[in-house]
Amino acid sequence: MTDQRTRSFWTWGFTEDEPSDSQRQEAARHISEQTGKEVLPPPIPAIADINLRKPRLSIPAGLTDWVSSDKHERVVHTYGGHILELLKALRGQFDNPPDAVAHPKTEEQLERTLAWCDAKGYTTIPYGGGTTVVDGVSVPAGSEGAVTIDTDGLNSILEIDDVSRAARMQAGIFGPDMENQLRPHGYTLRHFPQSFPWSTLGGWIATRSGGHYATNHTHIDDFVESTRMLTPAGWMESRRLPGSGAGPSPDRMVLGSEGTLGIITEAWMRLQKRPVYRATAGVVFSSWQAGYEATRAIAQAKLWPANLRLLDPVESARAAGMDGKSTLLIIGFESADVPQDAYIGHAVAIARDHGGQIENSDILISDAQGKSTGREGAVGAWRDAFIGVNAGVSNGLGMLSDTFETAVTWDKWPEFDASVRREVGTALKDVLGPGSSLSCRFTHVYVDGPAPYYTWSGPVAIGTEAQAWQHIKNAASNALVAHGGTITHHHAVGRMHAPGWQIQQPDLFQEALKAAKKRLDPNGILNPGVLFDPD
Ligand SMILES: Cc1cc2nc3c(=O)[nH]c(=O)nc-3n(C[C@H](O)[C@H](O)[C@H](O)COP(=O)(O)OP(=O)(O)OC[C@H]3O[C@@H](n4cnc5c(N)ncnc54)[C@H](O)[C@@H]3O)c2cc1C
Known part of the structure; x- marks a missing residue:
């Protein structure tokens, strides 16, 4: 890893994110109580004890500075982030690892790696943060040699255009690193998927990720100004434009391509000023139906709240400590420029019209100086539960x-x-x-x-x-x-959702996409089986 952190092979993110032994024991105690069956956390295998198939390829001397068949590298790149993948990892099952892992630090190194894979017909797997939950980065069955290309060496912000408020960024940059580099300039991408700490810009673009804002600009699609992608057939780079009606958009082909057409190396991304005005309210409904009717009315009033998260009674009990009968609607507004009192007032009024209950003192409003009125109520408890996710803590415990x-x-x-x-x-x-x-x-x-x-x-x-x-x-x-x-x-398509995706897409569209893949990736080396089988 170029940034010194070590990826975890059995949970999301890095070794520093792994749950501690005592957290795992606590989870085991809790599950034992729930199920009445005593369970203990499974031991975590040492990488040295994991049996790995011998690499089925040899790496040309000219590539060995950034491509290796190191055991640790192959283990941590075998799986994505789905719970069943993590469970296999926890059980030391690594039947189909990549044969080599590349960490190109320049586009030239990437070009040479991809040219080698293409000439040899090796399955090639673009890899960002590895948080895919849809089987997007594993080696497919039947592959006779596989190389994972980890983009973590391409992880800088290369340019900021203050006039147009956009930045040219490399695809392998992780969420927190990007925000840390933008913060001194007063900007944010304002794209926060729940996997934000462990996922990358390239992964977001490749999977059309959704951020945690509920309405308006929240999808990565909304922020992409242009893209640059290396395909086996060459480079494809789109023109920076604020908008364009000039025929089908090349970026639309890159967005959601899930590593099947090429490796995204850079994108110009639209930035936003960091919000300072905020308003939040948690409105309680006596029924799920009243809650979703209110949500629809607020969405259709086009107030564009940043948050409009409706939790059914089971969720509101679990995530916000409510009574198990009530539905909770969390409404949030934010802006860099405009006080949000009026907006939250409108949204709360609509919610009340639909039977929603909230005291005025439970509407939290903050101004640009960080001064607040009101309190957060159930919203604070929900936020803590949302942010504290940690895979691996209860995996394998029944x-x-x-x-x-x-x-x-x-x-x-x-x-x-x-x-x-x-x-x-x-x-x-x-x-x-x-x-x-x-x-x-x-x-x-x-x-x-x-x-x-x-x-x-x-x-x-x-x-x-x-x-x-x-x-x-x-x-x-x-x-x-x-x-x-x-x-x-x-959550994207990967191999997991490919059958469903194929049912919902028009046949001719799929044929056209396969024809495009044939042009960009004639030997079908890139992520076969993700989205569709190239043959
Ligand atoms: C705890 C958790 C929470 C999640 N929450 C959300 C959420 O809120 N919103 C959401 O949208 N998703 C979410 N996901 C799913 C996942 O995080 C997203 O799909 C994310 O965009 C993947 O980014 P990544 O960098 O980890 O990509 P990876 O997992 O490494 O790759 C994902 C796919 O994109 C391809 N790919 C990666 N980088 C590139 C590149 N540079 N060029 C071409 N192809 C590439 C890979 O081959 C793979 O098919 C969550 C996952 C987890 C584990």
């Missing part, structure tokens, strides 16, 4: 949980939600039993529909996690697509 997310138009929403809960609820009972739970929140809200994010969990027999997960995942994916949603709103 409790299985995961999430799936989508978006659907408002006209379909009530029936959609009921069907998803019914069908996934049945699958949960089939394999996890009556102790399972399913909950929902809205992560993003559009004028024409919400992006619901479902979380499920339940006790599982240790060793059967993968089969149980697959049964539930099939039910969830089938329900999302069958009832008119998208297979993913922001």
Whole structure:
């Protein structure tokens, strides 16, 4: 790693993010109490004890400064961030690692690496932070030699254009490093996916990531001014423009390409001033329906709150300590320039019109000097739970949980939600039993529909996690697509969601995209099986 941190091979991020032994023991105690079965945290294997297949390729002498078959490198790049991948890592199962890992520090080194992979026909896997939860960075079955290209050596902000308020950044920059470099200039990208500490600009662009703001500019798409990508057929760089109606946009082809068309090396990104005015309110509803009707009305009033996060009763109990019957709507506004009192006032008035309850003293308003009135109420508890996520703490302890997310138009929403809960609820009972739970929140809200994010969990027999997960995942994916949603709103497609993606996209579009891939990646080396099988 060029920045001295070491990636963790069994949890998200770096070794410094790994849960401590005592945190894992505490989680085990908690799960033992919940399930009535005593469990202990599984031991974490030492890399030295992991059996790894011998590399199936030899690295040309001219590339060895940045390409290696070092065991540690191959182990930490075997998996992405899905819980089942992390569980395999925790159990020391590394059956299909990459044969070599490259860390190019210049575009010339990247060109030479990709040319080598292309000439030899090696499967080539672009790698940012490795936080993919959709099987986007693993070596596919059938590959006869695989090279992971980690972009962490391309991690600088190269230029800031203060006049247009944009910056040219390299793709391998991690979220916090980017914000730390922008802060002295008074800017922010203002794109905060929940994986922000461990993911990169290139990964965000490649997967069309969604930030945690609920409305208006929140997707990485909104901030991309131009992109630069190396493909096996050469460089593809778009022109910097604030907007353009000149035919199909090259950036639209790069966004969401998930490492199948090329390796994004740079992008010009639109920046924003750092917000200083803020207003927040947590409004309580007696029913889920009243909550989502209010949310729709606020979205359709086009007030563009930064946060408009609706938590169903299960979520609001778990994440904000509420009574298990109430729905919580968290509304937040922020701006670099304009006091937000009036906006929050309008949004709260709409929420009250729909039966929402909130005391005026529970509306927190801060001005540019950081002076506040009101208090935060349930919102503070929710924020702590949201930010404190840590994988690995309870993995392998007999409790299985995961999430799936989508978006659907408002006209379909009530029936959609009921069907998803019914069908996934049945699958949960089939394999996890009556102790399972399913909950929902809205992560993003559009004028024409919400992006619901479902979380499920339940006790599982240790060793059967993968089969149980697959049964539930099939039910969830089938329900999302069958009832008119998208297979993913922001977690991306990878190999995991490829079948659902293929159902929802027009056949001709997929054929056209494959033809484009054939032009850019004629030997089909880049991420085969992600999005589609190139053949
Ligand atoms: C705890 C957690 C929370 C998450 N929260 C969110 C969230 O709030 N919003 C959201 O959108 N997603 C979220 N994700 C999913 C994931 O973080 C995103 O998909 C993210 O954009 C991946 O970035 P990365 O740098 O880790 O990319 P990686 O995981 O390394 O790669 C993702 C895909 O992009 C390709 N790729 C990576 N870099 C490049 C490049 N430079 N050029 C071409 N292709 C490339 C890879 O081959 C792979 O297919 C979350 C994941 C976790 C584990």
